[in-house]
Amino acid sequence: MQALGDPTRRAVFEQLRSGPRSVGELASGLPVSRPAVSQHLRVLKGAGLVTDEQQGTRRLYRIARDGLEALRAWFDSFWDAVLAEFKAAAEGEEKV
Amino acid sequence: MSTHPTTAPLLRTVTVAVSAERAFEIFTRRIGDWWPLSTHGCFDDEAAGVAFEGDLLVERSKAGEEAVWGEVLAWEPPDRVAFTWHPGYAAGQPATEVEVRFRARGGATVVELEHRGWERLGERAEEARASYSTGWVGVLDRYAQAV
Numbered sequence: 001m002q003a004l005g006d007p008t009r010r011a012v013f014e015q016l017r018s019g020p021r022s023v024g025e026l027a028s029g030l031p032v033s034r035p036a037v038s039q040h041l042r043v044l045k046g047a048g049l050v051t052d053e054q055q056g057t058r059r060l061y062r063i064a065r066d067g068l069e070a071l072r073a074w075f076d077s078f079w080d081a082v083l084a085e086f087k088a089a090a091e092g093e094e095k096v
Numbered sequence: 097m098s099t100h101p102t103t104a105p106l107l108r109t110v111t112v113a114v115s116a117e118r119a120f121e122i123f124t125r126r127i128g129d130w131w132p133l134s135t136h137g138c139f140d141d142e143a144a145g146v147a148f149e150g151d152l153l154v155e156r157s158k159a160g161e162e163a164v165w166g167e168v169l170a171w172e173p174p175d176r177v178a179f180t181w182h183p184g185y186a187a188g189q190p191a192t193e194v195e196v197r198f199r200a201r202g203g204a205t206v207v208e209l210e211h212r213g214w215e216r217l218g219e220r221a222e223e224a225r226a227s228y229s230t231g232w233v234g235v236l237d238r239y240a241q242a243v
Binding site: 078082 | 111
């Protein structure tokens with residue numbers, strides 16, 4: 001899954017597993033800047049893996065565990081990877 | 097009638113430089129030769145293989161466990177194969193459906209994979225949530241650990 005292909009992004013995702021966090025909280029637990037964390041969150045959100053909501057003055061990010069969106073986003077990457085293997089196998093064999 | 101965006105079928109297409117007959121054969125009878133089981137299966141590195149066995153698509157582990165990924169709904173070489181899709185679910189949980197179509201184009205074959213039936217999960221949200229907690233979320237978590 002491309003969205004989780006980057007080690008820092010994976011670390012951001014991992015941190016959200018233990019519960020919702022703000023950008024500041026995420027940045028304080030990682031050796032990267034706040035803007036970098038925001039950028040990673042945008043990618044994760046774009047992939048449907050993470051959702052956010054405003055709570056008072058804070059914006060909290062959480063893993064979209066229950067969402068069909070997360071499942072669908074995951075399957076987008078899943079089938080791309082599976083079909084790539086299929087193509088390689090089908091064409092690789094043909095050339096032999 | 098508009099389809100809700102989150103329940104619309106997922107479509108993925110790949111063109112392979114072989115005949116439709118060959119493409120169908122490799123996708124079905126020889127699925128165990130190429131499916132990336134260590135990252136896209138239920139048993140990770142403990143996987144022994146995956147195959148269409150009768151009406152079932154079954155993954156087996158080295159320890160002899162089996163995970164039924166789905167039941168075959170259509171088997172029409174070389175045009176299409178379709179099966180229910182519920183790896184990671186307990187039996188009886190709502191299943192989505194996968195259809196793979198093979199269309200000859202010149203000397204190549206356009207392989208179109210359609211993953212549909214998302215509304216079944218949506219309509220049965222409570223059950224779907226329950227199965228996510230033991231099924232797909234577990235797969236997702238393992239995948240996140242693997243990549």
